[in-house]
Amino acid sequence: MQRVITYGTYDLLHYGHIELLRRARSLGDYLVVALSTDEFNAGKGKKCYYSWEERRRMLESIRFVDLVIPETTWEQKVDDVARYNIDTFVIGDDWEGKFDFLRDQCEVVYLPRTPDISTTQIKGDLGGAAVSR
Numbered sequence: 625m626q627r628v629i630t631y632g633t634y635d636l637l638h639y640g641h642i643e644l645l646r647r648a649r650s651l652g653d654y655l656v657v658a659l660s661t662d663e664f665n666a667g668k669g670k671k672c673y674y675s676w677e678e679r680r681r682m683l684e685s686i687r688f689v690d691l692v693i694p695e696t697t698w699e700q701k702v703d704d705v706a707r708y709n710i711d712t713f714v715i716g717d718d719w720e721g722k723f724d725f726l727r728d729q730c731e732v733v734y735l736p737r738t739p740d741i742s743t744t745q746i747k748g749d750l751g752g753a754a755v756s757r
Contacts, residue, residue: 626652629704630714631695633660635672637682640738647735648714649688655707657683658695705729 630648634641634657649655660668662676673680680692693704705713705726713726717734726732 625654626711627654627656627709628645628652628712628714629656629658629708629710631658631701633654633665633670633672634679634683635674637679642686642688643738644714644716644735645686645688650729651712651733652713654690655688656693656704656710657689658693658704659683660695664696674703701726702729739746 628648628651630644632641632644642644645655645657659680659710660670662672665672674682676694683689683692691708693708701713701723702725704710706729710730712731712733713723714733714735715723716737718733723732
């Protein structure tokens, strides 16, 4: 069984996220998604619309995702790759080269982002628009 892992915040889930997860899963038989916790995001200066628990439930409902784990630190990737017997680490190409240190443990793949969509773009496009939840 080929095991794949990816990392992210996955706030305001959109088709670009789904496409990244689909492409990541196509590289193996089992996809682990390490989901940034609210506390970890706060330390990065990010604030999510949805809580970690809500984002976890959304990810678990996607057929490409087999397991969701918390991402609490930048440094946990080395341990996660070992703990979950990961064969392939996948992340968006905006991180190109940043995780090459994992190549000693597994294959590292930087996937192109889906053009014309991002959570940052959505938030910007909505601007001050009233959003109901």
